[in-house]
Amino acid sequence: MSLRDRPWYPVLYMFVVTAFFSTILIGFSRLTRDRVEVNQQVAFERAVLQVLPLDLPDKISPPEVHRLFVERIAAPTAESGGAYLLMQDGKPAAFALPVQGQGFWDMIRGVVGIGADRQTITGISFYEQNETPGLGAEIVQPPFRSQFPGKSIARTGKPLRILPVGTRLGPSDVHAVTGATQTSTRLERFLEEALTRWRAEEERSE
Amino acid sequence: MSAVPEKKPQAPPPAKKRRKKSETRTALAEGFWTNNPVFRQVLGICSALAVTNLVLNTLVMCLALTWTTALSCLTVSLLRNWTPHRIRMMVQTLIIAFYVILVDLALKAYWPDMSRNLGPYVGLIITNCIIMGRCEAFARSHIPGISFVDGMASGLGYSMILLLVAVVRELLGMGSFLGIPVPGFSGVWDRWIIMVMPPGAFFTLACLIWIFRSASAGREEKKP
Numbered sequence: 001m002s003l004r005d006r007p008w009y010p011v012l013y014m015f016v017v018t019a020f021f022s023t024i025l026i027g028f029s030r031l032t033r034d035r036v037e038v039n040q041q042v043a044f045e046r047a048v049l050q051v052l053p054l055d056l057p058d059k060i061s062p063p064e065v066h067r068l069f070v071e072r073i074a075a076p077t078a079e080s081g082g083a084y085l086l087m088q089d090g091k092p093a094a095f096a097l098p099v100q101g102q103g104f105w106d107m108i109r110g111v112v113g114i115g116a117d118r119q120t121i122t123g124i125s126f127y128e129q130n131e132t133p134g135l136g137a138e139i140v141q142p143p144f145r146s147q148f149p150g151k152s153i154a155r156t157g158k159p160l161r162i163l164p165v166g167t168r169l170g171p172s173d174v175h176a177v178t179g180a181t182q183t184s185t186r187l188e189r190f191l192e193e194a195l196t197r198w199r200a201e202e203e204r205s206e
Numbered sequence: 207m208s209a210v211p212e213k214k215p216q217a218p219p220p221a222k223k224r225r226k227k228s229e230t231r232t233a234l235a236e237g238f239w240t241n242n243p244v245f246r247q248v249l250g251i252c253s254a255l256a257v258t259n260l261v262l263n264t265l266v267m268c269l270a271l272t273w274t275t276a277l278s279c280l281t282v283s284l285l286r287n288w289t290p291h292r293i294r295m296m297v298q299t300l301i302i303a304f305y306v307i308l309v310d311l312a313l314k315a316y317w318p319d320m321s322r323n324l325g326p327y328v329g330l331i332i333t334n335c336i337i338m339g340r341c342e343a344f345a346r347s348h349i350p351g352i353s354f355v356d357g358m359a360s361g362l363g364y365s366m367i368l369l370l371v372a373v374v375r376e377l378l379g380m381g382s383f384l385g386i387p388v389p390g391f392s393g394v395w396d397r398w399i400i401m402v403m404p405p406g407a408f409f410t411l412a413c414l415i416w417i418f419r420s421a422s423a424g425r426e427e428k429k430p
Contacts, residue, residue, distance in 0.1 A: 004288075004290070009290060010290040010292060013288065013289070013293070013297075014293055014296060014297070017285075017297060017300060018300060021301070022303040024304070025304060025307055025308070025311075028308060028311055029311055032311050032312070032314070032316075034316040035316070036311075036315050039318040043318065115376060116340035130325070137325065200376045
């Protein structure tokens with residue numbers, strides 16, 4: 001009876017083949033891990049710069065992003081409620097609040113920009129998401145994101161609402177992405193969490 | 207290093223050389239035209255619709271697919287005498303996933319912008335029917351050299367159609383080619399936004415399939 005006729009041969013074969021290909025993949029992913037981490041860091045820094053009132057050109061190279069970030073942005077302090085700070089003349093000119101939560105398929109991570117009054121939103125940007133292309137993933141596109149600048153975080157009730165397209169919008173509302181109800185409601189939920197915490201922090205400091 | 211036995215393709219005797227050459231030509235012709243994966247077999251339509259609104263994204267996608275198809279077919283063929291019949295699909299999926307993950311990792315590390323543009327579609331190459339179709343229909347019963355050519359031809363046949371769709375969509379939808387504005391199409395041209403949206407892909411692909419099928423219909427009917 002040759003090896004290949006043994007009943008356990010398929011199991012052994014699959015084991016060996018899987019071990020061989022996985023070893024190469026693990027090796028390659030270790031090799032590229034540092035680069036991938038740097039890329040993710042730059043993606044985050046770019047998102048922070050994008051939501052702040054900085055008037056940046058559309059295309060900036062990764063080293064330039066990192067240089068600007070190091071130069072202009074200060075790390076969160078005890079008073080900033082977890083937000084990164086844009087300093088001007090020794091005073092905070094704007095805040096970049098990291099937000100994250102579960103989306104429809106995967107984690108969504110982004111940054112919300114908030115003005116010096118700690119209430120007006122200056123922008124929103126997402127640096128990590130795996131939502132459905134063409135539907136949920138539209139949250140990263142300008143038509144959705146451009147609704148945010150100028151909106152105000154409500155003092156009471158929900159700090160920010162994401163409403164179906166067609167409803168009338170108040171000063172703290174934006175329209176959802178049509179066809180992406182799950183992404184929109186989950187996004188609203190974790191934005192609400194983060195902004196409620198932000199609002200509480202601010203009330204405490206006042 | 208490798209526990210997997212590898213079989214070297216035996217050098218063909220000189221008499222067979224001519225036949226092998228024509229085999230190569232047949233494999234190429236099949237992939238490109240007579241059995242084109244997109245307009246003949248209508249496979250791989252998901253990505254043909256999803257990543258064809260910009261020529262550059264499409265180009266990267268096509269390279270990734272051609273690389274995966276060619277090398278998966280080669281590997282499946284190399285292992286064909288050792289793979290137990292009953293678990294061959296598992297092995298094929300594993301091999302395909304291996305090559306796709308390599309591409310995905312490389313893009314994430316060295317071209318993060320492209321990786322973000324293509325999003326989940328690189329990973330979805332694993333489920334592209336063209337690759338498994340070629341592994342199952344051809345590579346597992348042919349020698350490595352010709353399997354590689356066959357896989358590559360299918361990948362290139364797919365790329366040809368996708369690039370045509372992408373050129374039409376980017377030109378009509380954005381007025382540009384590879385991001386460079388095309389004279390006559392930028393400015394005066396009223397951009398057809400629908401072409402860069404998903405429906406544009408359906409229209410373009412349907413028209414292309416219609417044209418290519420009409421062009422190849424005559425030849426097909428002559429066959430006995």
